[in-house]
């Protein structure tokens with residue numbers, strides 16, 4: 101189990117906060133900027149970084165993240181390139197990194213080789229958007245051997261049996277999808293989210309972080325009261341897309357991220 | 368996953384339910400015009416000077432292609448599941464038209480996703496879908512073809528799953544789709560097996576079908592798979608050439624991978640990114656292939672060959688002129704392979720081709736490609 105992820109949750113809880121977990125797509129707007137952006141997010145108060153591996157066919161993503169993946173791919177970002185970026189980040193930072201990836205790039209890389217290289221680069225967790233728990237045993241085994249945790253998704257439509265299956269493979273946390281659908285900003289939160297999160301925590305016997313569609317500090321504050329962590333993605337990615345590769349990019353991203361980080365306080 | 372489990376269960380219940388089977392059989396007969404005949408292509412046979420060529424006439428189904436068999440069945444299933452809205456992806460537009468038709472018949476709301484490149488080259492079908500009351504949404508991402516329309520359909524489905532059934536149009540995607548769509552298309556093979564035995568008085572030597580996702584091929588092959596003496600050939604789109612990106616020949620240029628929830632042969636680069644495909648025919652222009660075809664390929668039960676754009680266009684004209692049937696460009700790929708092998712076969716042998724669809728939708732695109740002003 102990754103020490104870095106575990107420590108990040110403990111630190112946040114002691115500070116009476118939910119963990120703040122920003123998402124960006126690796127290589128967006130270009131690979132040279134990714135480490136700089138990660139450091140900016142860390143300064144803003146990120147506890148864990150969720151780093152997207154761009155894919156040609158991101159079926160779990162809304163338009164914002166789709167465009168980010170297109171930008172990253174057009175700059176030649178590949179899975180091995182992303183591992184290189186994590187390695188580079190590790191020269192200057194202990195920020196835990198969870199890769200958010202589609203399965204095919206890892207399949208092409210080779211699961212066993214990927215696990216070894218990812219661990220060597222300093223990756224702490226891996227989330228596959230398109231691998232259901234029934235198919236996750238091989239990945240779990242390969243990653244466990246090198247000390248990387250598998251992060252599994254739980255949807256509002258997941259059955260109890262499925263959440264219990266998740267429990268057997270999950271590491272220190274599971275990722276609860278706040279609302280059925282794809283990534284992207286939403287104006288409202290789902291009714292009954294709090295009860296769902298509590299139920300998932302009980303059945304999965306793991307911390308629960310909430311993501312997909314969390315796009316304002318007010319939503320973060322509401323979720324932070326009952327979840328162990330909050331993922332904010334599209335709101336940051338949208339801004340990166342608007343600004344592009346300008347000198348003030350890291351500063352701007354840091355400022356928005358800080359407004360989200362501050363919103364994770366528990367009342 | 369929950370929607371797939373719900374769908375699997377609903378399908379399993381429906382296929383055991385006599386009332387469901389009866390309603391489907393009735394619609395296939397009295398609405399779609401099944402059984403479709405097989406025609407002996409006498410002039411073509413003579414022209415080739417070899418094996419006797421028989422055509423399984425899916426082009427005579429209502430809406431003009433085999434796609435209606437699956438679309439009607441899945442729309443009945445959607446109604447049974449209490450879903451008032453159906454969505455579909457389409458490449459050539461034939462599946463989209465079929466779903467729009469079934470939705471109109473059964474009173475369901477319908478939205479069809481279609482790549483903008485396909486909207487251009489299959490414009491007739493776009494308007495047909497609109498006439499049938501469907502909403503057509505252009506997908507302007509990636510290669511702007513079938514793959515991208517599937518991406519968008521999957522996104523819509525996971526967002527609206529409570530109200531919506533996704534009518535996938537081929538033997539693709541996650542379970543239960545490949546098995547379910549094959550079953551709904553297997554009517555082609557069951558009919559053809561009886562018909563060819565009656566008309567030719569023996570089994571064919573060879574059964575040929577084009578393979579996009581692989582539904583018309585799976586539908587006709589499924590009945591013949593147990594007969595080892597019958598050779599089965601699937602024809603993929605060879606596009607403009609053998610370079611990656613220039614074709615949609617998954618078995619020639621692809622490697623095992625996972626796309627749209629299925630592990631199969633996928634056209635990809637060394638980093639596992641899906642590559643662009645090209646084919647003159649929108650219905651074959653897809654970088655992966657149904658998983659059962661991968662199994663038939665690896666177990667060597669079916670051989671897969673490639674036919675390039677030019678050869679398919681020649682076959683398009685050949686069938687039109689010799690048999691008075693304008694085939695779909697997808698189907699023309701299967702016919703082009705027949706043109707290659709029929710002359711080398713004995714006159715007592717028979718080739719059965721799945722004539723998966725008619726070519727009205729392709730007339731303007733063929734004219735454009737050949738520089739004819741309409």
Ligand SMILES: Cc1ncc(COP(=O)(O)O)c(C=O)c1O
Nearest residue numbers: 461537579580581582583650724
């Ligand atoms: C007439 C016709 N044949 C074949 C196909 C290819 O699909 P499949 O391989 O699933 O039969 C299409 C798809 O649009 C089609 O319209």
